[in-house]
Amino acid sequence: MTLGDMLHLIMSFRMKKQFGQHFLRQVPKELLFPLDALEKIQSLQKTAKIYIIEIGPGSGVVTKAALAQLLPFSHLIITYEVVDIDLEAIQETKQVVSEMNLPKRIKTVFTHKNVLTHDFSRINEYDFVYIFGSLPYNVSKKIVNATKQVSTITTPSTILLPSRFVIQKEVADDYTSNPPSAAFLGVDLSIYTNYRKITKTLPPGSFYPPPKVTSAILEIGWRKLNQREIDQKKKLAKVIRSGFQAKRKVINSVFKALIPKEKLTPTLLQILHMRAHELSIGEWELLTTILSSK
Numbered sequence: 001m002t003l004g005d006m007l008h009l010i011m012s013f014r015m016k017k018q019f020g021q022h023f024l025r026q027v028p029k030e031l032l033f034p035l036d037a038l039e040k041i042q043s044l045q046k047t048a049k050i051y052i053i054e055i056g057p058g059s060g061v062v063t064k065a066a067l068a069q070l071l072p073f074s075h076l077i078i079t080y081e082v083v084d085i086d087l088e089a090i091q092e093t094k095q096v097v098s099e100m101n102l103p104k105r106i107k108t109v110f111t112h113k114n115v116l117t118h119d120f121s122r123i124n125e126y127d128f129v130y131i132f133g134s135l136p137y138n139v140s141k142k143i144v145n146a147t148k149q150v151s152t153i154t155t156p157s158t159i160l161l162p163s164r165f166v167i168q169k170e171v172a173d174d175y176t177s178n179p180p181s182a183a184f185l186g187v188d189l190s191i192y193t194n195y196r197k198i199t200k201t202l203p204p205g206s207f208y209p210p211p212k213v214t215s216a217i218l219e220i221g222w223r224k225l226n227q228r229e230i231d232q233k234k235k236l237a238k239v240i241r242s243g244f245q246a247k248r249k250v251i252n253s254v255f256k257a258l259i260p261k262e263k264l265t266p267t268l269l270q271i272l273h274m275r276a277h278e279l280s281i282g283e284w285e286l287l288t289t290i291l292s293s294k
Contacts, residue, residue, distance in 0.1 A: 055133030
């Protein structure tokens with residue numbers, strides 16, 4: 001797709017402010033299905049079932065580029081689902097895809113709904129799963145939060161590929177933050193991931209209409225959790241959320257009254273006199289273990 005084709009699709013679309021729509025003028029390779037993963041899957045020389053979910057297709061520019069990338073890989077059986085709350089976006093994307101004459105091995109699904117209510121359980125019917133999208137800024141945190149469930153429902157036989165999302169740069173910085181300057185978003189997301197990183201920064205001019213802020217592509221390497229780990233992570237997440245409610249205060253103000261005096265070891269006392277953004281995951285886990293065993 002040429003730049004002119006992309007701009008024509010974008011300019012012909014009726015933007016809706018309530019959905020926070022800003023469409024990419026060009027599609028960065030860092031957003032699409034990882035090419036090295038495609039080549040590796042193709043090299044297996046066997047038919048592989050892949051499920052791709054694109055959140056917020058907008059005018060269909062990203063969808064068209066993503067599907068075009070998949071065409072040379074003949075051993076892949078692909079279900080490509082686009083999910084958008086905007087019915088016009090679904091209809092526009094469906095029209096764009098219909099003009100591509102895709103082979104039968106690539107099935108497209110067009111889902112008009114709020115992705116926050118989307119059922120991700122179908123991922124376990126496939127060998128590989130990829131979730132990505134250019135997210136509206138006004139709900140990007142909620143969407144990332146909703147996709148965390150994939151780490152808790154994926155079976156061992158399904159390979160969960162890293163997700164890639166376009167979001168506000170400031171929010172991406174929070175998601176990739178680490179102690180001693182960690183934000184709540186980064187600590188909370190780290191429970192469900194092997195890594196979080198920014199792969200590309202996108203200036204306002206990368207979009208139409210241009211937003212007032214800089215954007216970034218956030219890549220999330222998901223961790224697959226078993227049931228025992230899920231129960232532990234839920235407790236851990238609850239403690240972390242409580243700790244960050246103290247904001248700039250030491251977490252002693254939140255937790256000390258909940259811990260019996262006989263369990264106040266020197267190590268624990270040191271942790272309690274730290275601020276939430278300074279704690280490592282290991283320290284949060286120790287605190288959670290003590291609070292759970294009282």
